[in-house]
Amino acid sequence: MTDRIKLVTWNINSVRLRMPIVEQLIEEVAPDVICLQETKCPDANFPENAFRKAGYEHMAIHGQKGYHGVATLSKLPLSNIEKRDFCQVGDSRHVAADVPFNGSSIRLHNFYVPAGGDEPDRTINPKFGHKLDFMVEMLGWLKGEETSKPAILVGDLNVAPYEHDVWSHKKLLKVVSHTPVETELFEQVREAGGWLDAMRQFTPLDEKLYTWWSYRAKDWSAADKGRRLDHVWVSQPLAPYVKGTTVLRDARGWEKPSDHAPVIAEFAI
Structure with a gap:
């Protein structure tokens, strides 16, 4: 019986380019389970052999050439794999699978929500409109039957919802990822499904918590102008089994890093 799971979610920003640091993470x-976002490669070119060699025999991959892409790699069997096309635009931004746990299974959703471009106005920036429409579709789906059972939703959700999820609440209120229209819709999605923000269960709301630091800063760590764009949500039936979450900040400083750090979540009976 599988009574313990250690899961990592990470926007890897090209899985083939950054396979060495994925292998470093594994080491x-x-x-037990790795959820990657922004893999940026079609399924046929995914480095399956490297993952198999590392012990991840089970894969749920939803990729496309050069853009987006999500992949769930697991030492545990994956079943009922589902790939949802949000907004009917053909983007590879979601994959779900069942993972065995506690004599039953957990429904695991892996998401890469659109970033939304630079201008928080859908009338002049279609990318921002796409992001909002994507979240509205999440709102309509990820509740009821989807959350009445043990479920996890992870990924780069591209919204920093709370004041201390960004380096400056005041300065970022008009910056995409922290605008009120995004944060309010994001919370509607979470609350409608009764999802628990697992990361904030272990880091109080008045403490800074980041998972992303821009490449633009010369010294990202010293500047520390971060945002929490990556999330771990759990459904109410799974809530008692969340044992901890950790941002692996050091990985942002590894060789040829992603601009996101991995987030580790642990579940146990």
Whole structure:
């Protein structure tokens, strides 16, 4: 019986380019399940052999050439794999699968929500409109039957919802990822499904919590102008089994890093 799971979610920003640091993560953290976003490669070119060699025999991959892409790699069997096309635009931004746990299974959703471009106005920036429409579709789906059972939703959700999820609440209120229209809709999605923000269960709301630091800063760590764009949500039936979450901040400083750090979540009976 599977009574313990260690899961990592990470926007890897090209899985083939950054396979060396994925292998470093595997060596240091030894997760049972890895959820990657922004893999940026079609399914046929995904580095399956490297993952198999590392012990991840089970894969749910939804990729496309050069853009987007999500992949769930697991040491545990995956079943009922589902790939949802949000907004009917053909983007690879979601994959779901069942993972065995506690004599039953967990429904695991892996998401890469659109970033939304630079201008928080859908009339002049269609990318922002796409992001809002994507979240509205999430709102309509990820509740009721989807959350009445043990479920996890992870990924780069591209919204920093709370005041201390960004380096400056005041300065970022008009910056995409922290605008009120985004944060309010984001919370509607979470609350409608009764999802628990697992990361904030272990880091109080008045403490800064980041998972992303821009490449633009010369010294990202010293500047520390971060945002929490990556999330771990759990459904109410799974809430008692969340044992901890950790942002692996050091990984942002590894060789040829992603601009996101991995988030580790642990579940146990």
